[in-house]
Amino acid sequence: MAKQDAGHEAAQEGRVAAMTPAARVAAAIGVLDDCFSGMPIEKALLRWSRGSRYAGSKDRAAVRDLVFGGWRRRRSAAHEGGAETGRGIMIGMLRQTETELDHIFTGQDHAPAPLSPDEAASPATRPGPAVRQDLPDWLWDRFEADIGEEAEAAAQALRDRAPVYLRVNPRRGDAHRALRSLASDGIEAVAHDEVEGALRVVSGERAITRGRAFAEGLIELQDASSQAAMLRLPLRDGQTVLDMCAGGGGKALALAGRADVAVTAHDISAARMRDIPDRAARAGVRIKVAEKLGSMTCDHVLVDAPCSGSGTWRRDPGGKWQLTPSGLADFAALQARLLDAATRHVAPGGSLSYATCSVLREENDANVAAFLSRHSGWILRDRMQRLPGQDGDGFFLARFERG
Numbered sequence: 001m002a003k004q005d006a007g008h009e010a011a012q013e014g015r016v017a018a019m020t021p022a023a024r025v026a027a028a029i030g031v032l033d034d035c036f037s038g039m040p041i042e043k044a045l046l047r048w049s050r051g052s053r054y055a056g057s058k059d060r061a062a063v064r065d066l067v068f069g070g071w072r073r074r075r076s077a078a079h080e081g082g083a084e085t086g087r088g089i090m091i092g093m094l095r096q097t098e099t100e101l102d103h104i105f106t107g108q109d110h111a112p113a114p115l116s117p118d119e120a121a122s123p124a125t126r127p128g129p130a131v132r133q134d135l136p137d138w139l140w141d142r143f144e145a146d147i148g149e150e151a152e153a154a155a156q157a158l159r160d161r162a163p164v165y166l167r168v169n170p171r172r173g174d175a176h177r178a179l180r181s182l183a184s185d186g187i188e189a190v191a192h193d194e195v196e197g198a199l200r201v202v203s204g205e206r207a208i209t210r211g212r213a214f215a216e217g218l219i220e221l222q223d224a225s226s227q228a229a230m231l232r233l234p235l236r237d238g239q240t241v242l243d244m245c246a247g248g249g250g251k252a253l254a255l256a257g258r259a260d261v262a263v264t265a266h267d268i269s270a271a272r273m274r275d276i277p278d279r280a281a282r283a284g285v286r287i288k289v290a291e292k293l294g295s296m297t298c299d300h301v302l303v304d305a306p307c308s309g310s311g312t313w314r315r316d317p318g319g320k321w322q323l324t325p326s327g328l329a330d331f332a333a334l335q336a337r338l339l340d341a342a343t344r345h346v347a348p349g350g351s352l353s354y355a356t357c358s359v360l361r362e363e364n365d366a367n368v369a370a371f372l373s374r375h376s377g378w379i380l381r382d383r384m385q386r387l388p389g390q391d392g393d394g395f396f397l398a399r400f401e402r403g
Ligand SMILES: C[S@@+](CC[C@H](N)C(=O)[O-])C[C@H]1O[C@@H](n2cnc3c(N)ncnc32)[C@H](O)[C@@H]1O
Pocket: 244, 245, 246, 247, 248, 249, 250, 251, 252, 266, 267, 268, 269, 272, 304, 305, 306, 307, 338
């Protein structure tokens, strides 16, 4: 049956006909072409979505997966597909997953046009290492220099979809309760091997924010590496905590859930903190939102700094293609300024924690060394670097105290 007929029949029955796999690939090609012309990935998807009222929720999810998958593997897929275009990427991606290309590139109905003889041939040259790692050349050099032996595994992890992790909120219950509640909503999860209170979602992830455990504040979406970092802050009941770059409050919530501490959230953008009161209420914790810090001091100050996001590029693959050496240097300079400013807010005997979701030395250890050389009175008390993998995203934490 022709696609239009199927659509007509479906409309008469009051349902939406699913797009064919080939039509989804054709849609992904269009979205990827918009990305190539400089449009951010989310904007390009939204544009397609608005112009494709016929697409159902499964179609939208499938096209999104194809686009994100393609953009994560932009270099290697374009190499295998023979062109730096949406079509080239999709051909290369489907080759990588050993999909039968002739079944997709049929030119029938809404399918993409049949392959040209050049497209049908496998690439003549072997890709170089940065192409295989799906990174720009300069970044692959940095990965090798900064991460060493584990650079390849880290880069490869960024080529795949990220696992989804949940944080169990101890104010609302324990991991057993969370797992039971999730299961009753059809969500399967398992405890993280090493990070206490972290659950990896195995299936049903699209139901999480509609489920009971989420509504009751028993769980929050938070990557396992970020959870691991927040568990390292030596909080004691009665202490004060300042989250200086709080954004939507993910770290502030994790800290407030751990102990009876008075948490203040601050961010240069008040709009980013808009949801914190509702999130805190759901989690059963109190977080004060402060637009100005004045001379406030706290026992723990956290700087979860703006960064390249290099540890999380599988969630935001546009980042790895956009970052430039000077953009990276700008991040490092901003991070240093934020750290310097944060020292003024640390109470006597308190500690200063610095976090990024990056794996790059310039933003992490180099910034730590520069901080210590600028502030002779401070010492490094703790350091953690995690790399992206099945266990979580790339994440860095350093904690300083006055010596
Ligand atoms: C990595 S994000 C924080 C994520 C957040 N902590 C969370 O867990 O969801 C960095 C944040 O730093 C904020 N920021 C940038 N410059 C800042 C500044 N000068 N002072 C305070 N916050 C700043 C940004 O608005 C952004 O929300």
